[in-house]
Structures are given as structure tokens and as C-alpha cells.
Amino acid sequence: xxxxxxxxxxxxxxxxxxxxxxxxxxxxxxxxxxxxxxxxxxxxxxxxxxxxxxxxxxxxxxxxxxxxxxxxxxxxxxxxxxxxxxxxxxxxxxxxxxxxxxxxxxxxxxxxxxxxxxxxxxxxxxxxxxxxxxxxxxxxxxxxxxxxxxxxxxxxxxxxxxxxxxxxxxxxxxxxxxxxxxxxxxxxxxxxxxxxxxxxxxxxxxxxxxxxxxxxxxxxx
Amino acid sequence: xxxxxxxxxxxxxxxxxxxxxxxxxxxxxxxxxxxxxxxxxxxxxxxxxxxxxxxxxxxxxxxxxxxxxxxxxxxxxxxxxxxxxxxxxxxxxxxxxxxxxxxxxxxxxxxxxxxxxxxxxxxxxxxxxxxxxxxxxxxxxxxxxxxxxxxxxxxxxxxxxxxxxxxxxxxxxxxxxxxxxxxxxxxxxxxxxxxxxxxxxxxxxxxxxxxxxxxxxxxxxxxxxxx
Numbered sequence: 069x070x071x072x073x074x075x076x077x078x079x080x081x082x083x084x085x086x087x088x089x090x091x092x093x094x095x096x097x098x099x100x101x102x103x104x105x106x107x108x109x110x111x112x113x114x115x116x117x118x119x120x121x122x123x124x125x126x127x128x129x130x131x132x133x134x135x136x137x138x139x140x141x142x143x144x145x146x147x148x149x150x151x152x153x154x155x156x157x158x159x160x161x162x163x164x165x166x167x168x169x170x171x172x173x174x175x176x177x178x179x180x181x182x183x184x185x186x187x188x189x190x191x192x193x194x195x196x197x198x199x200x201x202x203x204x205x206x207x208x209x210x211x212x213x214x215x216x217x218x219x220x221x222x223x224x225x226x227x228x229x230x231x232x233x234x235x236x237x238x239x240x241x242x243x244x245x246x247x248x249x250x251x252x253x254x255x256x257x258x259x260x261x262x263x264x265x266x267x268x269x270x271x272x273x274x275x276x277x278x279x280x281x282x283x284x285x286x287x288x289x
Numbered sequence: 290x291x292x293x294x295x296x297x298x299x300x301x302x303x304x305x306x307x308x309x310x311x312x313x314x315x316x317x318x319x320x321x322x323x324x325x326x327x328x329x330x331x332x333x334x335x336x337x338x339x340x341x342x343x344x345x346x347x348x349x350x351x352x353x354x355x356x357x358x359x360x361x362x363x364x365x366x367x368x369x370x371x372x373x374x375x376x377x378x379x380x381x382x383x384x385x386x387x388x389x390x391x392x393x394x395x396x397x398x399x400x401x402x403x404x405x406x407x408x409x410x411x412x413x414x415x416x417x418x419x420x421x422x423x424x425x426x427x428x429x430x431x432x433x434x435x436x437x438x439x440x441x442x443x444x445x446x447x448x449x450x451x452x453x454x455x456x457x458x459x460x461x462x463x464x465x466x467x468x469x470x471x472x473x474x475x476x477x478x479x480x481x482x483x484x485x486x487x488x489x490x491x492x493x494x495x496x497x498x499x500x501x502x503x504x505x506x507x508x509x510x511x512x513x514x515x516x
Contacts, residue, residue, distance in 0.1 A: 185375075187371060187373060187375045188375050188377065190334075190336050190362075190371075190375075191369070191371055191375035191431075191434075192375075192377075192388070193336075193362040193363055194334050194336075194362055194363075194365075194367055194368075194369045195368075195388060195389035195434060195435075195437075195438060196363045196388075196389055196438050197363060197388065198361065198362070198363040205377075205388065206377060209377070209379045210377070210378075210379070212379075
């Protein structure tokens with residue numbers, strides 16, 4: 069196993085961790101807004117945020133490529149600020165994994181928050197809590213199990229993303245080649261032995277993460 | 290300081306019409322299930338909005354539909370005990386009460402919480418989590434939480450319904466003592482005649498969505514005997 073390149077694993081872990089951070093912030097805030105506020109366009113936002121579940125990853129990747137490509141306003145702004153293009157970098161892989169995994173966190177957290185008995189929040193409001201304090205002291209802890217489940221699903225999805233990442237970050241060994249892409253790459257080269265090792269490692273990491281999360285979920289309350 | 294209520298609310302087919310004044314002391318709101326008692330408490334607390342009318346406490350308007358103003362729930366300075374205790378399961382008893390307590394620092398709020406837990410007889414289980422308490426213990430904590438913020442109005446919505454007779458009797462005495470001590474205008478909802486007879490300084494009757502004052506317990510008993 070000494071000749072196996074571990075860069076893809078390390079990159080996958082970094083990409084999945086950062087993507088999950090982004091997904092957690094956006095997903096939980098979005099879930100809170102969707103389940104606690106009524107506003108026009110709410111259904112449309114929910115539908116668009118859920119698109120990554122139903123769209124083929126390549127189509128999602130295409131949209132992302134158009135959105136952050138060198139000729140797009142976002143791509144141009146990024147290049148002006150950071151001095152390099154965004155597409156075909158590991159940062160683009162983070163973005164791809166975050167977008168692909170967002171609906172798993174958002175939908176699970178929305179369901180968890182919506183399922184809370186309104187009486188807890190009402191009792192806390194009468195007791196003087198409101199705004200972000202109400203959210204952090206009452207609502208989010210009561211939905212903790214569901215939120216943790218959503219975040220773990222999002223991590224698993226981010227870790228395993230292939231199509232979207234390939235479209236926006238490419239397959240550059242040592243720079244943007246994540247674990248799932250490395251497995252594909254090795255199979256294309258008929259190097260089944262290395263592909264098998266990489267697949268087994270990725271599966272083990274995923275199982276360990278899910279077991280840890282399960283334990284966290286059980287002790288959340 | 291008294292609470293003045295003159296509101297109408299319509300929810301689907303149900304019409305609520307309430308007009309009364311709540312002086313300091315203990316007023317019992319009596320009536321059968323579905324008469325609009327809980328709905329009225331929710332209007333006063335600001336958890337629901339009336340269709341028309343106004344609710345004022347001393348010179349503060351909680352809600353005034355003619356002027357389209359409504360004070361947010363957390364600014365009304367109300368203590369409320371619901372039919373269920375709704376204590377946060379992830380916090381200890383004292384932390385639950387401290388959330389509602391007045392005080393600038395965390396220590397101040399915890400000290401206030403301990404003080405109210407002592408006055409409601411809840412100190413022996415102050416460090417426990419809510420799931421480790423009995424129903425009566427939970428409602429003692431809910432009562433401490435309702436009082437910890439220094440409320441100007443206390444609302445109790447059939448708080449002891451789920452308890453056995455002996456616990457109800459003990460908690461009734463506790464409520465009576467606390468209301469006498471704090472002199473907060475208090476509205477106690479019940480459909481239990483014993484509770485009415487033991488607690489009421491003044492009685493409100495709720496019937497088919499109409500809430501009116503019926504003076505005192507004796508008048509209520511005559512009313513109930515010959516409606």
C-alpha cells in the first residue's frame with residue numbers, strides 16, 4: 069500500500085469538512101427561516117434548494133460552472149480579489165460539494181424544527197426570550213438530533229460527490245482529484261488494486277463518521 | 290394596577306367576546322372545555338391576536354386594534370403557567386428558571402432562580418433535568434419560572450389538571466400564598482368547582498365564547514345552580 073497516493077483522501081476530507089461547515093451554516097439558518105417565517109417565494113426557495121437531490125450531478129455541475137466560470141460576474145470578482153480563477157481549484161470542489169449536500173441538511177433540519185411542539189417556544193417567549201436567543205436556547209437544541217442527522221447526511225454526501233465536483237474542479241492529480249474521482253481515475257487506468265484500496269478506505273471513513281454521529285445524536289439531549 | 294380586557298376574536302366558527310377588569314388578587318376564569326378560556330389567555334399573552342378591541346395593563350396597551358398596535362410577547366412582562374410545563378429538556382431545573390429571571394449577570398439570574406425555586410418548594414430537585422421530575426414537581430418549577438421575571442400579570446391555564454387531588458390541593462395553597470405575597474393580578478383558569486371555591490377573589494365565567502364578570506364565588510354558585 070506504500071505506493072498508494074493519499075492526497076485524494078486528505079483532499080476529500082478537507083473538502084467535505086469545509087463543505088459541511090458551509091452547508092450547516094446555510095442549511096440550519098435556512099431551515100429556521102423556512103419553518104418559522106411565512107414569506108412570499110418560500111415554496112420556490114425550498115424547491116430550488118432541493119434541486120440537487122433530483123438533478124443529475126453533471127447538470128448541477130454545469131449550472132455551477134456557468135455561475136462561477138471565468139466569464140461570470142462571480143468568477144470575475146473572485147479572480148479580481150484572489151488573483152486566480154475559481155473553477156478547477158479545490159475551493160471550487162468545496163463549493164460543488166456544499167451545493168450538492170445542502171438539501172440533505174436543509175430538508176432534515178426543516179423537518180426537525182417544524183416537528184417541535186410550539187408550546188416550548190411560546191412558554192419561552194412569554195418568559196422573555198426572543199430573536200436569536202430564542203433560536204439558540206430553545207429551538208435549535210430541541211431540534212438537535214434532527215440537525216445532527218442532517219449534517220451527517222450532508223457530510224456523507226459531500227464526501228462522496230463525484231459528478232458535480234468533476235464538472236467544476238476537474239480531475240487534476242495532486243490539486244483537485246478527490247477520492248471518488250481518484251477511484252474512477254484508477255479504474256479507467258485498469259488499476260483495480262489501487263481503486264479497491266481507495267474505495268475501502270473511503271467506505272471505512274464514511275462508516276466511522278456515521279457511527280460517531282450516531283453516538284452524538286443519542287447524547288444530544 | 291389592573292388589567293382591562295375588551296376584545297373580540299374570531300377563529301373559524303368560534304367567536305370570543307370578553308369584557309372584564311382584573312384587579313390585583315386572584316381571579317378565577319371558570320367554564321367548560323371549549324368555552325374559550327385558553328384562547329383568552331393566549332390573547333392576553335400576545336400569542337394570538339384579537340380581531341377587534343383592546344387589552345391594557347395599567348397605562349400600557351398590550352394590544353389596541355383601533356390603533357393597530359400590539360406589544361411583542363416578550364415585552365408584556367407576563368408570567369404564565371401552561372397546562373403542560375414546557376420545561377426545556379436539555380437544561381436543569383435551575384437553568385430553566387434562570388432563563389426567565391431578571392438580573393444583569395448570569396450569577397444574578399441564577400440567584401433569582403434559586404430564590405424562586407425555594408419559594409415554590411422546588412430546591413430539592415433544582416439540579417435535576419425535567420424528565421427526572423414528577424408532574425407536580427414540574428408544575429412547581431413552571432410556577433417558579435413564571436414568577437422569576439418579576440411579572441406584572443400572572444396567567445395560569447389549568448396548571449394542575451394532570452395531578453392527583455392531594456397534589457392539586459397543596460399547589461393551590463402555594464398559588465394562593467404567592468399571589469397574596471406578590472399582589473400580582475392573577476388569572477387562574479379552571480373547570481374544577483373546588484378550585485373555584487378555594488381560590489377565587491373574583492370570578493369570570495366563560496360560556497360559548499362569552500367571558501363576563503360574575504362578582505364572587507357565592508354569586509357564581511347561584512349562577513351555576515340556576516344559569
